[in-house]
Every structure is written in C-alpha cells, then in structure tokens.
Amino acid sequence: MNGLPVRGPALVVLGPGKVALQERSATAPGDGEVLIAPHFVGLCGTDLEIVKGELDPAYVRYPVVLGHEWSGRVLAAGPRVPGLAPGDGVVVEGIRPCQPCPPCRSGRTNLCQDIEQLGFTLRGAASPAITAPWHLVHRIAPEVPLTAAALIEPGAVVLRGLSEIDIAPGAHVLVVGDGTIALLAAHLVRLWSPGAVTMAGLRPAQAGLAKAMGVDHFTTDRPATGPYDVVIEAAGSTTAVADAFQSAGRGGQVLLFGIAGHGRTAALPVDDVVNNDLRIRGSFSYTSAAWAQTVRLLNTGVYRPLPAITHRVRIEEYTHALRLLTDPADGPRGKILIDQTPS
Ligand SMILES: [Zn+2]
Numbered sequence: 001m002n003g004l005p006v007r008g009p010a011l012v013v014l015g016p017g018k019v020a021l022q023e024r025s026a027t028a029p030g031d032g033e034v035l036i037a038p039h040f041v042g043l044c045g046t047d048l049e050i051v052k053g054e055l056d057p058a059y060v061r062y063p064v065v066l067g068h069e070w071s072g073r074v075l076a077a078g079p080r081v082p083g084l085a086p087g088d089g090v091v092v093e094g095i096r097p098c099q100p101c102p103p104c105r106s107g108r109t110n111l112c113q114d115i116e117q118l119g120f121t122l123r124g125a126a127s128p129a130i131t132a133p134w135h136l137v138h139r140i141a142p143e144v145p146l147t148a149a150a151l152i153e154p155g156a157v158v159l160r161g162l163s164e165i166d167i168a169p170g171a172h173v174l175v176v177g178d179g180t181i182a183l184l185a186a187h188l189v190r191l192w193s194p195g196a197v198t199m200a201g202l203r204p205a206q207a208g209l210a211k212a213m214g215v216d217h218f219t220t221d222r223p224a225t226g227p228y229d230v231v232i233e234a235a236g237s238t239t240a241v242a243d244a245f246q247s248a249g250r251g252g253q254v255l256l257f258g259i260a261g262h263g264r265t266a267a268l269p270v271d272d273v274v275n276n277d278l279r280i281r282g283s284f285s286y287t288s289a290a291w292a293q294t295v296r297l298l299n300t301g302v303y304r305p306l307p308a309i310t311h312r313v314r315i316e317e318y319t320h321a322l323r324l325l326t327d328p329a330d331g332p333r334g335k336i337l338i339d340q341t342p343s
C-alpha cells in the first residue's frame with residue numbers, strides 16, 4: 001500500500017507529570033482491521049488527570065498516547081472489511097469490549113471486565129494513525145464536519161447517562177458545571193423535552209457558550225436556587241456534588257458524571273437524600289449502543305456540538321492546550337481540539 005508505514009508525532013504521557021512528543025508509526029492493517037488517520041482530537045479533564053496521575057490506576061496504563069475523543073479518515077482497509085474505503089470520515093468506539101464477559105454479553109460494554117480503551121490503555125488518537133477492528137468503526141455522513149464528529153465520545157458519555165434516568169417532559173433540569181460535558185448535557189437533554197434547563201457554572205465567561213448550546217438560564221450562584229426535578233453534575237469536583245444534592249427537589253434525581261479525582265470524597269446529606277426521596281445515579285463512560293445512537297444523532301443533524309468547540313491547536317502546541325485546560329484565562333472555553341489535518 002502507498003504511503004505506509006505512516007509516521008508522525010504522538011503526544012505521550014510517559015508517567016504522571018511527564019509528557020513528551022515522540023514518533024510513532026503504523027503499518028498496513030491486518031485482516032478485518034482499518035487504519036485511520038486522526039484529524040481532530042479533543043482534550044478534556046480526564047486527559048489532564050492522566051497527565052497528573054490522578055485517574056484511578058485501574059483505568060490507565062503508562063506510557064500512554066493521549067486521545068480518546070476524536071475523528072479521522074480511513075487510510076486503508078484490510079482484507080474482509082465491509083463498507084469502508086480510504087477517505088471516509090469515521091469515528092471509532094474507544095472502549096474495545098472483550099465480548100465474552102457477562103457485562104459485554106448483556107450489552108453493558110462500559111463495564112467490560114477486561115476493559116481496554118484508546119487513550120487510556122491503548123494508543124490514543126494524538127498520534128499519526130490508529131488501527132481498529134472494523135466493527136468498532138462508524139462512518140460519519142459526508143456533510144458532517146469532522147470537527148463535530150470529534151465530540152461523539154463525550155456525547156455518547158452524556159447520552160448514556162441521560163438514558164439511565166427518568167426525565168419527564170416539562171421537567172426542570174439543572175446542570176452543575178460549565179465545561180464540555182455540562183454543555184453537551186444541556187444540549188442533549190432537549191431530546192426529553194424538559195420545561196427549562198438551567199446551568200450553574202463557575203465562570204461568567206461561559207454564559208454565551210451555554211446559551212448557544214440551549215441553556216435557558218445561566219447562573220454562577222452556587223448552589224443554584226432550586227428545587228429541580230433532575231440535577232446533572234458535570235463539574236467533576238466534590239463541591240459540585242454537594243451543590244447537586246442541595247438543588248434537587250423532593251422526588252428528584254441526581255445524575256453524577258464528574259470525576260473528582262481518585263479517592264476524593266464528598267459529604268452526603270443523608271437525611272436530605274432520604275427525606276427528599278432522591279434517586280442518585282452514577283454513569284460510567286458509554287455502551288456500544290449509546291455510541292451508535294450518538295453517531296445516528298450526529299449524522300441526522302440532531303446532535304449539534306459545533307458551538308461547544310472554542311480552540312484549535314496543532315499537536316506541537318500541546319503545552320498551550322494543556323495550560324488552557326487548567327487555566328482558561330478570561331475568555332470562554334469549550335472543547336479544545338488538536339488539529340491533525342494534513343497540512
Ligand atoms: Zn474526555
């Protein structure tokens with residue numbers, strides 16, 4: 001095949017606190033495999049936790065190439081790969097379900113007992129190429145920008161969590177947090193026809209982004225004055241979790257998305273949880289089914305994450321990108337994409 005092997009820089013976390021660009025390469029795909037050039041790679045708080053060594057060690061293996069939110073184009077399809085051709089825009093499920101374990105067999109692939117995931121235990125997309133089994137590769141409609149497709153992964157995380165709780169039409173929804181997961185949650189919860197969506201953010205500079213993603217009311221009051229029927233915690237801090245409990249009304253539901261750091265704990269207002277008849281739900285990552293549904297919603301124009309993207313950097317500017325994640329300065333900050341389109 002022409003142009004193989006592919007070589008280029010990869011963003012590698014060698015161990016906690018140690019990040020470097022190193023060359024990586026990829027050769028022709030094998031039987032049933034697809035070789036893909038990542039074009040856009042989103043960075044998120046989880047990447048930062050991998051860099052700092054704060055993620056639960058059960059889910060990461062160093063050294064690791066970052067990049068679990070991404071889109072790309074097919075470079076080559078190996079033998080016995082149906083329906084994919086070079087140049088196709090694609091996304092790839094990052095979790096590789098083992099298939100035989102009981103959770104995988106019951107469709108809860110996010111709980112695979114032998115979990116392997118791109119950007120956590122397998123090479124991530126901040127690299128010149130990814131090789132993936134064809135059944136995990138999903139085609140993106142030609143009219144959909146690959147920048148938007150890079151937000152399939154966080155969209156699938158959000159959709160899976162929202163699908164696990166009961167959101168009645170007309171419900172008053174509070175999203176705690178103003179980062180990408182919070183913005184996508186405010187956008188995707190519209191599928192359930194809520195009465196109003198409020199966002200309790202940290203920075204006033206996020207108000208415009210929140211509005212663009214469908215938030216009705218943006219506030220920096222913490223906790224937000226409630227009560228709310230559904231409270232979605234997407235800030236990833238223990239104070240946000242405490243705020244979420246305080247804002248839930250009687251009979252309400254609290255959905256927890258944020259990762260606050262391995263081993264950190266939040267105080268649980270036990271009496272309030274009982275007296276208010278609260279339902280609490282955590283949601284880990286996404287299932288294969290949620291991924292496929294998110295792709296369908298993107299390809300049909302229902303999932304529209306583009307306004308959430310605020311920054312694009314080249315891979316060589318990774319220190320700037322990681323700094324933006326830690327300290328967004330004064331302006332709005334949504335998704336930061338590493339742009340790896342061939343120049
Ligand atoms: Zn992420």
Ligand SMILES: [Zn+2]
Binds near residue numbers: 104113
């Ligand atoms: Zn499994």
